[in-house]
Amino acid sequence: MPVRSPLEAAAGRPLYEELRARLLDGISRGRWRAGDAIPTEAALAREFTVSIGTVRKAVDALVAGGVLIRRQGKGTFVALHNASRLMFHFFHIVPREGDKAYPEVSTLDFRRDRADAGVARALAIPQDDRVIRIRNLLKLSGMPVIVDDITLPAGLFPGLSEKIFTSRDNTIYHLYQSRYGINVLRTDERLRAVTASAAHAGLLRVATGSPLLEVRRVAFSFRDRPVEARTSIVNTAAHDYHNTFGKSEPL
Amino acid sequence: MPVRSPLEAAAGRPLYEELRARLLDGISRGRWRAGDAIPTEAALAREFTVSIGTVRKAVDALVAGGVLIRRQGKGTFVALHNASRLMFHFFHIVPREGDKAYPEVSTLDFRRDRADAGVARALAIPQDDRVIRIRNLLKLSGMPVIVDDITLPAGLFPGLSEKIFTSRDNTIYHLYQSRYGINVLRTDERLRAVTASAAHAGLLRVATGSPLLEVRRVAFSFRDRPVEARTSIVNTAAHDYHNTFGKSEPL
DNA sequence: AAGTGGTCTAGACCACTAG
DNA sequence: TAGTGGTCTAGACCACTTC
16 A cells, blocks of 8 residues: 555546646655656656656746756756756846856855844745845856845745855855755746946946846745745847747757 | 658668658648647558557657647547736736736837847848837836836738737737747746846836846747747846746656 | 537556665 | 656547538
8 A cells, every 4th residue: 555645636637637747746845856856767666656648747837937957868857947947937137248257256245134024025935034135247258237135034935144145156046056056946026127226327337327127036845835036237239138938949 | 651751760760750750740740730630540550550559659748748638528639829828838927916917908019120130130031031029018006116128030920910909918939920820939038137228217117227027038930930039028026037946746 | 410529438558666 | 777757659538510
């Protein structure tokens, strides 16, 4: 008799949907951690008493959502936030001419604070809850282009210090994932044009009042839980915010 | 003996990939037009001598790409550009507070011209090729918010006149599709912050030099053929460019 | 009742990875 | 060689739409 109850045809829900939810639950509860292999398709079929075709359909959905990664001949793994995945999915600033480049990040400020109304709403936490605020300067090809102001709910990142934050050998989202088990699956961004404040103008080496691009981003993890709020101020003199919609359909 | 040759296992390509390409080809060549039903899954399986499962996998891919739409009990149809699809996929300007609203469009200018270097590159046509230029003003809740400058390759839109353009009863992309068989499947957008020119300032009722958001979009049809270049100037005083990345994974 | 897409099964065989 | 995911088949049954 299996430890887990076999899937039940819960309320008209397809079996593969139910299985997908169970797998996602297993990941978010830590049964499998980022980088781990989940059981083989045959093993999952046995465990949940469904056919392999149904397992594949459930796994397909999670692969499409960026939660799992298949490697033929090796297994199916919980997605890791590596640098290239981040660049591809969540970093949208590119040179107007030339190729996409990796930013060089320096941390200007790291402090603990209380959530103001705006941040509290974005992160779905009570006002005055503890948060961590970080200011980063991002350079592209040596030129300062982006000022990031990041706000994290302190409760989700226990023990996070400036030293840990700045000594990471990888991206920020990788740190969230490897140290705190927080996988960023989705982001929501709102953009507007603003004029440079004196502080931003100084950091980005433009005149006060210059037009800059403001990107307000909220990052979400499993169950659409907000885990980071970020405001980026971008000098778009030589860079664009770039984006495509719809899949390319190679014939 | 079928009119079309049955699928051949072309060069290590999966059958469903080959079938997907054939279906896309049939659509882009007019075998089925927008709004038409394609043959039933059983009929396609017979025609191409594959199993229904393989047909479903090919159709799945085209549904995911927005080319086809399934309707249970009725059939599978070539996607139509209706207003809600457009709003959802290709219109990203939303009020900072409140719900997404449909824009009210008025055409300020309509003329024939020759492609300059920038437009020629964006549309992949020779410089000095004939193009159609259109300027639209978009109002949201009665306020002028966006100035659109649209450039179309004239060769793709024979006989398009200001009267036809402005008397349409639906969206612009719907006109492309219903009158010229051009389905917009993908867009590529680049954003930057600019300062308002005198002309834009007047149209958008802001001060000259105000920060505005510039969106440069190229729209692509089948085979990644560019069919429209558009520069939008947006007053982001009360509106945002809004965008999400990654799928939401409801548990 | 007939026809459509939607779900699910059980299994065969292939392509890739590792020891 | 053994084990993994990837492709493909043939069919059963269900849910929805239309007549």
